[in-house]
Amino acid sequence: MFFVQYSIFKMNGTTIIFYLLAALTLVSGFLSVTTRQIFRAAIYLLFSLIGIAGIYFWLNYQFIAAVQIVVYVGGIVVLIIFSIFLTQQAGELLPKQQIGRKIFAALAAFCGFALTMVQVWKHSFTKSTGDAVEATVTNIGAQMLSVDDNGYALPFEVVSVLLLAAMIGCIVIALRDKKIMNTEQGTPNKEV
Amino acid sequence: MPNAINIALIPLLPLAGFLLLGLFGKKIFKNSAGIIGTLILLISAGLAIYTAYGYFFDYGKVNDVYQKLIPLKYTWLEFSKDVSIDMGIILDPISAMMIVVVTFVSLMVHIYSLGYMKGEERYSTYYAYLSLFTFSMLGLVLSSNIFQIYIFWELVGVSSFLLIGFYYDRPSAVAASKKAFIVTRFADLGFLIGILVLSFYSGTLDFNTLIQKLTSPESSELKTAIASSFLGVSALTWGLTLVFIGGAGKSAMFPLHIWLPDAMEGPTPVSALIHAATMVVAGVYLVARLFPVFALSAPDALSIVANVGAISALFAAIIACTQTDIKRVLAYSTMSQIGYMMFALGVSKYGGEDGLGYTASMFHLFTHAMFKALLFLGAGAVIHYVHSNDMKDMGGLRKHLPITHITFLLACLSIAGFPLLAGFFSKEEILLAAYQHNAVIYWIALITSGLTAFYMFRLYFSIFWNKAYHAHGEHHGDGGVAMMLPLLLLAAGAVFAGYIPFGHFVSTDGKPLESEFHLSFSIAPVALGLIGILTAMWLYKNENEKPAKLAASLSGLYKSAYHKFYIDELYLFVTKKVLFNLVARPAAWFDKTVVDGLVNFTGNTTQDISERIKGIQSGKVQQYAIYFLVSAVVLALLFIYVWKG
Amino acid sequence: MMQPGLYHLLFISAALFFIGVYGFLTRRNLITMLMSVELILNSVNLNFIAFNKYVWPQRLDGVFFTVFVIAIAAAEAAVAIAIIINLYRSHQSIDVENAEELKY
Numbered sequence: 001m002f003f004v005q006y007s008i009f010k011m012n013g014t015t016i017i018f019y020l021l022a023a024l025t026l027v028s029g030f031l032s033v034t035t036r037q038i039f040r041a042a043i044y045l046l047f048s049l050i051g052i053a054g055i056y057f058w059l060n061y062q063f064i065a066a067v068q069i070v071v072y073v074g075g076i077v078v079l080i081i082f083s084i085f086l087t088q089q090a091g092e093l094l095p096k097q098q099i100g101r102k103i104f105a106a107l108a109a110f111c112g113f114a115l116t117m118v119q120v121w122k123h124s125f126t127k128s129t130g131d132a133v134e135a136t137v138t139n140i141g142a143q144m145l146s147v148d149d150n151g152y153a154l155p156f157e158v159v160s161v162l163l164l165a166a167m168i169g170c171i172v173i174a175l176r177d178k179k180i181m182n183t184e185q186g187t188p189n190k191e192v
Numbered sequence: 193m194p195n196a197i198n199i200a201l202i203p204l205l206p207l208a209g210f211l212l213l214g215l216f217g218k219k220i221f222k223n224s225a226g227i228i229g230t231l232i233l234l235i236s237a238g239l240a241i242y243t244a245y246g247y248f249f250d251y252g253k254v255n256d257v258y259q260k261l262i263p264l265k266y267t268w269l270e271f272s273k274d275v276s277i278d279m280g281i282i283l284d285p286i287s288a289m290m291i292v293v294v295t296f297v298s299l300m301v302h303i304y305s306l307g308y309m310k311g312e313e314r315y316s317t318y319y320a321y322l323s324l325f326t327f328s329m330l331g332l333v334l335s336s337n338i339f340q341i342y343i344f345w346e347l348v349g350v351s352s353f354l355l356i357g358f359y360y361d362r363p364s365a366v367a368a369s370k371k372a373f374i375v376t377r378f379a380d381l382g383f384l385i386g387i388l389v390l391s392f393y394s395g396t397l398d399f400n401t402l403i404q405k406l407t408s409p410e411s412s413e414l415k416t417a418i419a420s421s422f423l424g425v426s427a428l429t430w431g432l433t434l435v436f437i438g439g440a441g442k443s444a445m446f447p448l449h450i451w452l453p454d455a456m457e458g459p460t461p462v463s464a465l466i467h468a469a470t471m472v473v474a475g476v477y478l479v480a481r482l483f484p485v486f487a488l489s490a491p492d493a494l495s496i497v498a499n500v501g502a503i504s505a506l507f508a509a510i511i512a513c514t515q516t517d518i519k520r521v522l523a524y525s526t527m528s529q530i531g532y533m534m535f536a537l538g539v540s541k542y543g544g545e546d547g548l549g550y551t552a553s554m555f556h557l558f559t560h561a562m563f564k565a566l567l568f569l570g571a572g573a574v575i576h577y578v579h580s581n582d583m584k585d586m587g588g589l590r591k592h593l594p595i596t597h598i599t600f601l602l603a604c605l606s607i608a609g610f611p612l613l614a615g616f617f618s619k620e621e622i623l624l625a626a627y628q629h630n631a632v633i634y635w636i637a638l639i640t641s642g643l644t645a646f647y648m649f650r651l652y653f654s655i656f657w658n659k660a661y662h663a664h665g666e667h668h669g670d671g672g673v674a675m676m677l678p679l680l681l682l683a684a685g686a687v688f689a690g691y692i693p694f695g696h697f698v699s700t701d702g703k704p705l706e707s708e709f710h711l712s713f714s715i716a717p718v719a720l721g722l723i724g725i726l727t728a729m730w731l732y733k734n735e736n737e738k739p740a741k742l743a744a745s746l747s748g749l750y751k752s753a754y755h756k757f758y759i760d761e762l763y764l765f766v767t768k769k770v771l772f773n774l775v776a777r778p779a780a781w782f783d784k785t786v787v788d789g790l791v792n793f794t795g796n797t798t799q800d801i802s803e804r805i806k807g808i809q810s811g812k813v814q815q816y817a818i819y820f821l822v823s824a825v826v827l828a829l830l831f832i833y834v835w836k837g
Numbered sequence: 838m839m840q841p842g843l844y845h846l847l848f849i850s851a852a853l854f855f856i857g858v859y860g861f862l863t864r865r866n867l868i869t870m871l872m873s874v875e876l877i878l879n880s881v882n883l884n885f886i887a888f889n890k891y892v893w894p895q896r897l898d899g900v901f902f903t904v905f906v907i908a909i910a911a912a913e914a915a916v917a918i919a920i921i922i923n924l925y926r927s928h929q930s931i932d933v934e935n936a937e938e939l940k941y
Contacts, residue, residue: 014841025853026852033856033863033872038866038869041869045876048853052882052883055849061886064882064900067904067907068882068907071907071910076911079918080868080872080914083922084868087868094866095866101862101863104862105858105863106859109856109858109859110855112821112858113851115828116854116855117848125891128895132894133894133895135897140897143897150896162912166915174919809941810941811937811938811941812940814933818862821858821862
């Protein structure tokens with residue numbers, strides 16, 4: 001009895017944590033797409049991503065959680081915040097969207113969500129048999145760099161090339177074109 | 193045996209000349225084009241004479257019969273095992289004779305043009321065209337199969353077109369070249385269908401095989417060709433008649449002659465070469481080439497040839513009496529003489545003594561090439577001097593152009609059949625052949641020969657006698673050596689060509705033909721010729737009112753002959769009024785409303801629809817995203833609930 | 838309360854996905870649209886991890902896909918922000934409604 005109660009208590013603890021993380025993720029995600037202050041939107045996004053990282057921790061995938069925090073929270077969100085600084089005036093509210101568009105988008109999103117969930121509920125997923133592999137850094141690293149049947153060396157290399165290409169692409173796009181520079185010095189030219 | 197390379201070089205050298213002058217003439221050989229063209233042709237002519245000499249006196253004769261040799265044969269387009277288009281060379285008496293005629297006259301014209309065309313803007317182009325023509329004509333006469341002859345036939349037509357329209361800044365020359373091309377092209381359609389019919393029934397395109405298959409009485413091809421008939425006429429007769437239509441178009445036979453007088457818009461040496469001596473006799477040559485088939489298997493077709501030839505001869509001679517443009521007189525005279533050759537073929541039979549007409553026709557072709565080229569070149573010298581084509585601007589030129597005068601007189605006497613000149617012998621043979629086989633044609637020929645003498649001497653007296661010539665502008669007399677040398681050489685030909693024993697060389701079956709000379713038979717034509725000459729002398733030697741009076745007394749005939757019997761007008765009526773109004777206009781209406789309407793309707797509808805739906809392409813990214821989402825959801829729904837399975 | 842499992846995770850994933858879609862459709866500012874895209878990508882990642890955990894625990898494929906998606910998302914974000922800043926330079930605005938030159 002005690003044991004059972006203890007176990008229930010313990011379960012309740014993880015469950016509560018899960019629900020808290022889920023709520024954090026969804027609520028801040030929702031606020032992120034609805035608030036009219038762009039900086040707050042970025043901060044809400046940050047919290048939503050942290051919530052997801054928390055869910056990864058909860059699921060016992062520490063490596064992915066760490067990557068999530070390092071890349072998303074530390075990298076992308078910071079990048080987004082910088083670009084906000086570059087392009088937005090302080091205290092300026094985001095432009096309002098037409099109400100019709102909002103309703104339509106909400107409806108479309110809800111229908112899609114409903115469709116997906118109906119399908120998910122109707123389907124029963126069966127767990128495959130076999131020994132679970134611990135998602136430890138050692139296992140992930142070994143398989144990531146192995147070249148045998150289950151290895152991921154090739155996609156790893158391809159992604160590295162992709163990152164290089166993206167880097168060069170960013171530099172090329174961000175390079176100041178002479179023509180644009182000239183127009184910027186003079187009157188702003190909408191045509192360019 | 194003949195050397196194939198030598199023979200192949202005869203046409204190929206002018207081709208090389210054409211390419212050389214045509215490609216580089218304007219820049220490199222601007223002034224030397226004439227010399228180069230002439231030298232190339234000189235070699236070609238030398239080879240031709242060498243070949244002909246070898247053929248006639250060395251290897252051509254086997255057992256006293258001239259053979260049809262094929263020194264070169266090259267399979268060009270092989271459609272199947274039995275059907276192929278070959279390129280080959282045939283060497284037989286007529287082709288050996290023709291290469292000599294073509295290269296000789298062409299050489300004369302080349303030399304003559306050195307003087308005549310000097311200082312012309314497109315001097316090198318002119319020589320390039322001349323070379324192209326010479327190549328095509330030589331290729332035509334040497335063709336060993338009927339499709340090859342058709343190819344060269346069209347090439348000849350093209351070069352004729354180019355040369356008639358040489359002065360393309362003159363609208364009349366452009367119109368004339370178009371007319372010549374269209375009329376001959378129209379006739380060539382007949383030729384092409386004829387080729388198809390003949391080759392369909394004989395199963396071959398090769399001349400020798402075709403003739404053999406369609407003449408030997410036991411061959412199955414001949415039997416089917418005669419048995420199958422269309423509109424009550426056998427397929428063979430149809431095929432040969434259609435081939436003859438092609439020949440009639442090229443040879444300006446009635447009623448396809450209308451292009452020839454207009455073709456005189458070209459430079460005069462060209463008229464001498466193409467429209468007098470060589471190209472226009474291609475039709476005669478074609479009939480002669482297929483003569484065994486005509487004579488042995490389809491006498492009906494041969495009688496068409498005879499009748500058309502006779503009608504053309506008389507018809508053209510009458511018109512020639514009234515024309516005042518000297519080149520047109522010569523053009524009608526050419527048509528008349530070709531009519532002679534045609535009916536001579538038409539009345540001939542195959543083999544032995546009955547084949548006299550064939551020999552006579554080829555003989556006349558040979559002598560005619562000489563004196564008619566001479567006449568044209570002489571007329572060219574006159575035109576060069578007077579700067580006009582019209583008889584009214586001439587007269588009394590014998591003092592100013594002595595050499596031209598003498599040579600022109602010789603040519604006139606020769607064509608009129610004056611005894612002991614070239615034309616006399618060939619014409620006598622033709623008349624004899626006609627006399628032996630067809631009385632009506634004989635009488636037509638006799639009248640025509642009298643008329644020929646009359647109109648030639650009308651021309652002669654109008655140019656060189658009649659009123660005194662009041663020279664204006666510069667005096668350059670006869671022209672240089674370049675222009676006089678060909679006149680003299682051709683005059684020699686016009687006088688002495690008749691002494692060649694032609695029957696020994698050219699006959700229907702290759703065996704020598706002894707032509708007898710009947711003095712009594714010659715009396716009538718010679719007398720008629722003299723009457724013609726004297727009448728012309730009486731009317732035209734001095735300036736007087738007699739011709740006008742005579743014209744007035746024969747007003748109806750004179751007027752219609754002067755207007756060429758309104759054949760041109762008839763064609764115009766048929767093409768402009770009938771074809772234009774009844775066919776072209778409805779067709780144009782159909783094209784404008786129905787065809788264009790359909791096309792426009794398609795275009796307008798497309799434009800309308802795109803105008804309506806272009807709003808979808810709004811440039812707004814989020815709209816596209818919505819379309820995408822909605823479509824994805826709809827597709828998902830459809831796949832899950834509707835298109836299961 | 839129910840024991841959280843696969844269905845809960847799938848619910849969160851789907852909800853986050855359609856929140857992202859809603860944001861993508863309604864936001865006019867390009868940077869906020871980019872944020873919505875990030876949300877969508879994260880929901881996909883969550884899906885991968887959930888399936889890896891509850892359906893194929895003996896494999897690590899879901900983990901790898903997640904890692905690659907994160908890497909690609911990083912590259913995408915960098916390129917997208919470069920484009921956005923370039924657009925801002927030429928248009929003085931990053932409102933999508935103002936960048937519609939590619940219409941008919």
